[in-house]
Every structure is written in structure tokens, then in C-alpha cells.
Amino acid sequence: MSRILIVEDEEILAAALEDILEDEGHHVRMARNGLESLELIARERPELVLLDLMLPLMDGLTVLKTLRRESPAPAVVVVTSCERAVLGDVPIQGFLRKPFSLDALLRAVKAALLPRRTPSTSR
Amino acid sequence: MGGSKEKQETPQNEIPRISSGTSYLDQILAGGWLCGGIYIVAGPPGAGKTMLGNQFCFSAADRGEAALYVTLLTETHSRMMLHLRSLAFFRSEYVGTRIYYLSGSVTLKDSGLSGLMELLTRTVREKRIKALVLDGFTLLHTYAKSPLELREFLQGLSVLCELTGCTTLLLSTEVNKAMDVEYAMVDGILALSAELLGLKAIRGLEVIKFRGSNNIPGKHTFLIDERGVNVYPRWEAVFRATPKAVPDSSVRLRLGIPSVDAMCQGGLITHSSTLLLGSPGAGKTILGLSFLAEGAARGERGLYFGFAESAETLIRKMKSVGLDLAPHVERGLLRLEVRAPVETLPDAMVQELMEHVSRHEYKRLFIDGLEPFSKESIDPERTPRFMSALLNALRAHHLTTLVTEQLHTLFGPDLRSPIQGAEATFDNVILLRLVELDGRLRRLLSILKMRDSDNDPFLREFVISDHGLQVRELHKSPKRRPRKSRGRG
Numbered sequence: 001m002s003r004i005l006i007v008e009d010e011e012i013l014a015a016a017l018e019d020i021l022e023d024e025g026h027h028v029r030m031a032r033n034g035l036e037s038l039e040l041i042a043r044e045r046p047e048l049v050l051l052d053l054m055l056p057l058m059d060g061l062t063v064l065k066t067l068r069r070e071s072p073a074p075a076v077v078v079v080t081s082c083e084r085a086v087l088g089d090v091p092i093q094g095f096l097r098k099p100f101s102l103d104a105l106l107r108a109v110k111a112a113l114l115p116r117r118t119p120s121t122s123r
Numbered sequence: 124m125g126g127s128k129e130k131q132e133t134p135q136n137e138i139p140r141i142s143s144g145t146s147y148l149d150q151i152l153a154g155g156w157l158c159g160g161i162y163i164v165a166g167p168p169g170a171g172k173t174m175l176g177n178q179f180c181f182s183a184a185d186r187g188e189a190a191l192y193v194t195l196l197t198e199t200h201s202r203m204m205l206h207l208r209s210l211a212f213f214r215s216e217y218v219g220t221r222i223y224y225l226s227g228s229v230t231l232k233d234s235g236l237s238g239l240m241e242l243l244t245r246t247v248r249e250k251r252i253k254a255l256v257l258d259g260f261t262l263l264h265t266y267a268k269s270p271l272e273l274r275e276f277l278q279g280l281s282v283l284c285e286l287t288g289c290t291t292l293l294l295s296t297e298v299n300k301a302m303d304v305e306y307a308m309v310d311g312i313l314a315l316s317a318e319l320l321g322l323k324a325i326r327g328l329e330v331i332k333f334r335g336s337n338n339i340p341g342k343h344t345f346l347i348d349e350r351g352v353n354v355y356p357r358w359e360a361v362f363r364a365t366p367k368a369v370p371d372s373s374v375r376l377r378l379g380i381p382s383v384d385a386m387c388q389g390g391l392i393t394h395s396s397t398l399l400l401g402s403p404g405a406g407k408t409i410l411g412l413s414f415l416a417e418g419a420a421r422g423e424r425g426l427y428f429g430f431a432e433s434a435e436t437l438i439r440k441m442k443s444v445g446l447d448l449a450p451h452v453e454r455g456l457l458r459l460e461v462r463a464p465v466e467t468l469p470d471a472m473v474q475e476l477m478e479h480v481s482r483h484e485y486k487r488l489f490i491d492g493l494e495p496f497s498k499e500s501i502d503p504e505r506t507p508r509f510m511s512a513l514l515n516a517l518r519a520h521h522l523t524t525l526v527t528e529q530l531h532t533l534f535g536p537d538l539r540s541p542i543q544g545a546e547a548t549f550d551n552v553i554l555l556r557l558v559e560l561d562g563r564l565r566r567l568l569s570i571l572k573m574r575d576s577d578n579d580p581f582l583r584e585f586v587i588s589d590h591g592l593q594v595r596e597l598h599k600s601p602k603r604r605p606r607k608s609r610g611r612g
Contacts, residue, residue, distance in 0.1 A: 009229065011232075054224050056225050
């Protein structure tokens with residue numbers, strides 16, 4: 001299965017996401033803030049990042065813009081309470097508005113892990 | 124008065140204010156939180172702390188300022204959003220752009236109070252935060268290694284707030300004891316509570332401490348509804364002025380029933396307040412609406428503020444007794460406002476009434492039901508003070524007011540007012556009651572009190588027919604002529 005990084009400052013939610021994705025057979029790591037996420041991405045090379053936007057130390061949008069300069073960049077599913085418009089035209093592979101259902105999460109993860117052709121900017 | 128948000132110039136030696144996000148709380152705090160201050164908002168779970176904190180943040184965002192909401196061990200941000208989305212103050216476009224929600228629980232667990240302080244300092248400075256909420260402040264007691272560490276944390280926060288002009292709310296589940304470290308260190312403490320009055324829960328807010336400013340002390344009630352937290356200052360603490368408009372006995376407003384006007388020397392003294400005390404079905408509403416209709420016929424705007432029947436029902440019922448209200452309503456000279464009399468808060472009700480009165484130039488007011496204003500209060504002893512303040516405020520708006528109060532005795536000699544002390548605050552008291560006489564029930568009208576008037580001292584029988592309310596004489600009494608009054612006919 002895939003290597004997934006969860007970047008989420010809310011411990012309870014992060015732990016729940018970790019359990020769900022590990023049950024699906026994925027290898028999961030966690031970062032609590034934006035800075036830590038960039039370090040882990042450089043080291044672990046995850047295929048997918050579940051990225052919150054409101055994060056301590058470095059916000060998710062800065063992380064996202066930094067990642068877009070990387071090649072190859074991991075797929076990113078943004079998981080947030082913010083509106084989609086906050087991202088502007090930064091390409092992402094999925095967008096989940098909190099609160100979301102388990103099915104929505106699994107669908108978004110599955111879609112983001114499909115071989116990418118063009119970056120999606122759709123909701 | 125009320126919730127006006129007038130901008131006032133801040134004198135140079137005064138600390139600028141930041142709105143709490145709820146206008147009446149700003150009024151209680153004499154203008155809002157002091158900019159750069161640290162305040163504890165304490166109360167049990169469900170008291171409304173989180174909502175108050177969010178209102179504070181969204182209010183700052185409305186002004187274009189950045190806000191930070193840090194949770195330590197509370198509901199998840201997504202649950203919070205779910206609960207907030209339906210509220211009037213919520214703007215989803217602010218989330219992540221002007222209001223930042225962060226969790227500090229991992230930082231606190233991993234790095235303690237110093238780590239949390241570092242997180243707050245960095246975010247406040249980077250995002251230029253002006254409104255900060257720390258939700259779960261009670262948890263800091265658990266993580267602080269000693270009272271000294273908590274003191275140092277608060278000192279650090281105080282310096283940060285002072286330097287950045289950021290105002291902070293610490294949401295806590297514990298109301299502080301005077302000996303607690305934070306009690307001395309913060310700029311203010313607000314305690315939220317909920318008390319049961321019978322089966323009804325009444326939410327209360329009390330300013331325990333507020334440094335560097337006046338405030339309205341004591342307990343105030345508040346509601347949580349689709350607008351968020353709405354605090355209502357105790358009315359008698361808000362309106363303490365003696366109105367300049369005094370009743371002028373040379374100017375009288377007719378009630379519209381000639382025989383009753385004659386009993387009152389030509390009508391009610393302008394700017395006076397009258398209590399219509401009576402049994403159910405005695406005719407109080409008819410008398411009150413006659414008063415408004417009489418004014419409307421003379422081009423005077425009147426307001427009916429009642430609790431029992433809908434406007435349509437009132438119009439229909441009054442038409443059956445010869446009182447056609449519809450043309451006055453259509454011309455905008457009579458407004459019928461009806462509220463459900465369920466679980467009211469007297470202070471909320473009075474604020475609503477005063478906002479209404481402030482927006483329109485009414486001359487006559489008829490409040491059909493005193494109980495929603497006086498019952499369901501935390502402290503029944505408030506009633507006389509509350510009523511005095513209400514009637515003074517109405518007089519200040521140049522209103523002549525009629526208020527009904529229901530006697531719970533259907534018929535008989537018992538005349539005890541159910542709302543102790545209320546009748547003493549009115550200028551005039553008119554009694555309408557049912558008595559058993561010669562084997563049938565009869566309606567009696569008498570004037571118990573009429574300030575500055577030589578009113579009719581007799582009990583008089585009256586009937587209600589399709590010609591309206593008409594008074595007959597029960598006892599022989601000297602014929603009275605209406606006193607000529609100035610300009611009101």
C-alpha cells in the first residue's frame with residue numbers, strides 16, 4: 001500500500017485518521033506542524049500528504065506552495081475547516097472540508113493515489 | 124441606551140477598547156475589553172464560553188483584524204465549526220484568512236507551558252493577531268509544575284499582549300478563587316452560570332473583576348440563540364436617570380371611551396403610566412386598544428406590545444366590539460407587536476421593547492401583560508426597581524403608557540396584585556373586575572389611584588357589547604364633567 005503523511009495539529013483527529021488509514025493497509029506517519037511536515041516529506045518521501053491548513057509554526061498553504069516547487073511532489077489532499085477559495089489556484093489532488101465522513105476520506109485518498117495525469121483544482 | 128454601537132473618541136489617557144462581539148456585553152464593560160488586556164471567562168461546560176470566544180474573534184475579523192483561537196483540550200475544530208456555521212456572526216470566508224484555529228494540546232504535552240508560550244508568541248507576531256482566545260485554560264494548572272510557572276506564563280502573555288496590542292480571553296471551566304495565582308494577574312474575570320428557576324434554566328453573567336474601568340456590577344442574564352450569546356444588562360442598573368419629561372396634568376390623552384375619560388378628568392395625563400389591573404375577561408385589552416385607537420384617530424402613533432393573541436385575532440375580536448383597528452394599522456398609526464409569552468427574560472424583553480420604541484416616534488404604548496416582564500426573573504425582589512426603571516425609560520421617550528396585569532381571582536373581593544410591589548410604581552391604577560351581584564356576574568370599573576387628579580372615587584358597572592365598552596353607574600354619584608384640557612380635545 002502507500003506511504004501517507006498526516007499533517008494535523010489536532011491530536012484526536014490525527015490519531016483517528018492514522019487508525020483508519022492503517023486499517024486500510026497504508027503506512028502512516030504524522031506531523032504536528034508545517035515545519036515538521038517539510039522535514040518528514042524530505043526524509044520519508046510519502047506518496048500522499050493529508051494536509052491541514054491552519055497549523056502551528058508554518059501554515060498549510062506555505063507548506064503546499066513549498067511542495068509545489070519540489071519534484072517529484074507528493075499528492076496532496078487538503079483537510080481543513082477553511083473554504084476552498086483560501087487555496088487560490090494552487091493545484092491539489094483533493095479537498096476535504098471538515099467535518100467529513102469516513103467514506104469521503106477514503107474516496108479522496110483513493111482518488112489522490114491514482115496515477116496522476118493533470119493536477120486537479122476541482123472540489 | 125440599549126445596544127447602540129456609537130463610536131466614541133478615546134481620550135489620550137484612556138486605553139482603547141475592543142468589542143466583545145456582543146453589544147450589550149460591551150455596554151456592561153463600559154465599552155468592551157481593554158485593548159491588550161487578558162481576561163478569564165469562566166463557567167461550567169455548556170455555559171457559552173466557546174461561543175463568546177468565537178464571537179470575539181469574528182467581531183475582530185469583521186473589523187479586518189486577525190484573530191487566533193487556540194484549543195487545548197476541547198471539542199475538535201471541525202465539531203466547533205459544525206456548531207458555529209448556523210450562527211449569524213459566522214463567516215466561513217474568515218476561517219483560515221482572518222481567524223486561525225490551532226490546537227495547542229500536543230505542544231503543551233510535549234513542551235509544557237514554555238512551548239505553548241513560544242507557539243502563541245510566534246503566531247501572534249507572524250499573523251499580527253489582535254484577538255486571542257485560549258480555550259481550555261484550566262488545563263494549564265495540570266501542566267504547570269508550580270504556581271510560579273503559571274505566574275511566569277501569564278506574565279509572558281501579558282507582555283506579549285501589551286507589545287502587540289492583542290487582547291486575550293482565557294476560557295476556563297473553573298471560577299477562580301481569590302487566592303488563585305491568575306486572579307491577581309489577569310485584567311478581568313467574567314463568570315458564566317446557569318441556574319434553575321422551576322424547570323427553566325436561566326443563564327447568568329457576572330463581572331467579578333474588571334481592572335481599569337467602570338462596569339455594570341452584579342449579575343446579568345443572557346440567552347444563547349441563532350445570534351450567539353446575547354447578554355442583557357439588568358435594566359434597573361442601566362437606566363438610572365430620572366426622565367426630563369414629567370407628567371403634565373394640563374395635557375391629557377383620552378382613552379376613547381367618554382364615560383371612562385370623564386372618570387379620569389378627561390383622560391390620562393400625558394407621559395404618565397397606568398396599570399390596568401383586572402380579572403381575566405374583564406375588558407383590559409379592549410380598554411387598552413381603545414386608548415391606542417383614540418390616539419390613532421388623532422394622528423398619534425401607538426404601539427401594542429402583547430403576548431396572548433395574534434394581530435389578526437386582536438383586529439377581529441376588537442371589530443366585534445365596535446373597535447375597528449384595521450384602518451389605523453394600514454395607515455401605520457397603530458403597530459401590533461405580539462410575542463410568545465414562553466420562557467421570557469425580562470431584561471431581553473425590555474431591551475427589545477426599547478429598541479422598538481427608539482426606532483419609531485410613538486406617543487402611546489399599550490403593554491398587554493406585565494407578567495413576561497416581571498415573572499421568570501431570578502430575583503422577584505427586583506420587580507419594583509425594574510418596573511420603575513422601565514416606566515422612567517418609557518417616559519423619557521415621551522410615551523404615555525398603559526400596562527395590564529392579570530388578577531388570578533376570577534371574581535370576588537380579593538385584590539392582591541400577583542406581582543408584589545409593581546402597582547406602586549405606576550402613576551395611575553385602574554381596576555377592572557368581575558363581581559357576583561343579584562345572581563349574575565357584573566363587570567366593575569374603579570380608579571384606585573390617579574396621580575395629580577381629582578378622579579372619580581366610585582365603583583361603576585360597565586358592559587361590553589358590539590358598541591364597545593360602556594360604563595353605567597352602580598352607585599349614585601355626582602355628575603362629572605370632563606375638565607377642559609389643552610390641545611387634545
